[in-house]
Amino acid sequence: MGTWSEEPFGNDTAADWAWELDEADSWAFVTDVLQGYAAGDEDDADRDAIAVAAAAVVAHGSGLPLSEEEDAExxxxxxxxxxxxxxxxxxxxxxxxxKVGGDSELAELWDESDEIDDWRATLARLRDALPA
Known part of the structure; x- marks a missing residue:
């Protein structure tokens, strides 16, 4: 997986998924991803990355400003x-x-990097932006 940032869209898989938002016209596109992720037992870093991207869209829709590093269009x-x-x-x-921040393949990959704290901070920032 090509990763250049700890931001939600900072890898090839998530960035490719985000481009598909151009064709989406309802929350069903994001809901389907998140429901499938919740129901899935497979542990796969690409699925994890897409789930983070989908959650980021929800956080941004809830008022979290996009960072300068995110491709916001x-x-x-x-x-x-x-x-x-x-x-x-x-x-x-x-x-x-x-789920992603717990025992996921993506979390294991980030655990092996020097940027694990930055990645976990990004997850926390997204989570904190979601209304209770």
Whole structure:
């Protein structure tokens, strides 16, 4: 996986998924990802990365500003079309971030890097932006 940043869209897999937001016209696109992730037993770093990206879209839809490192065009366009996320999607995003930050393949990969603290801070920033 090509990773250049601890930000949610800072890897090839998540960035490719985010471009698909250009075609999405409802929260169903994000909901499907988060529901599939919650139901999945497979531990796969690419699935983990997409779940983080989907949760980030929810956090941004809940008012978290996009960072300068994030490619914001697709996310901003999507949010302009669909508005704020429903509470059910927020709950799914919260659960996904908890799962990824726990015992996931992506967490294991980050544990092997010097940037683990930055990655965990990013997850916490996203999680904290989600309304309770």
């Amino acid at each position: 697709s996310v901003e366009g999507f949010l302009a079309r669909v508005g704020a996320p429903p509470a059910s999607v927020v709950a799914l995003a919260r659960a996904a971030l908890d």
